[in-house]
Amino acid sequence: MRILNRCPHCRTRATARSSRDMSLTFREVTFMCNNAECGHTYIVNMEFARTLSPSATPDLSLNLPMSPRVRERLAQQLELPI
Incomplete structure (x- = not known):
């Protein structure tokens, strides 16, 4: 993956x-x-923020947050309270 x-x-x-x-x-x-002329070398930290589309093969040992919109849609599909 190429990151700008x-x-x-x-x-x-x-x-x-x-x-x-x-x-x-x-x-x-x-x-x-x-x-x-600049030559700056630096480190960027990349951290998982939230799930936009749930995995079809989730690793259940991970506690990854879902975006509020995804959580709302799943609740509607499953007819669960939000």
């Missing part, structure tokens, strides 16, 4: 150089600014 990120200093596009999983829902991505 801009250097916080010069606003030039930066390229993801590496990444590593810290957990099932958290990843660190190392970016390098494409501007040779």
Whole structure:
């Protein structure tokens, strides 16, 4: 997956150089600014925020929040209180 990120200093596009999983829902991505004069290298943290479409093969050991809209739609489909 290609992620567009801009250097916080010069606003030039930066390229993801590496990444590593810290957990099932958290990843660190190392970016390098494409501007040779700037040369800033930095780490961006990516964290799971919420589910927009439930998985057909969920990992039940994970406690991943659903967006309020998804939760509302599922409740309506299952005729459950919200």
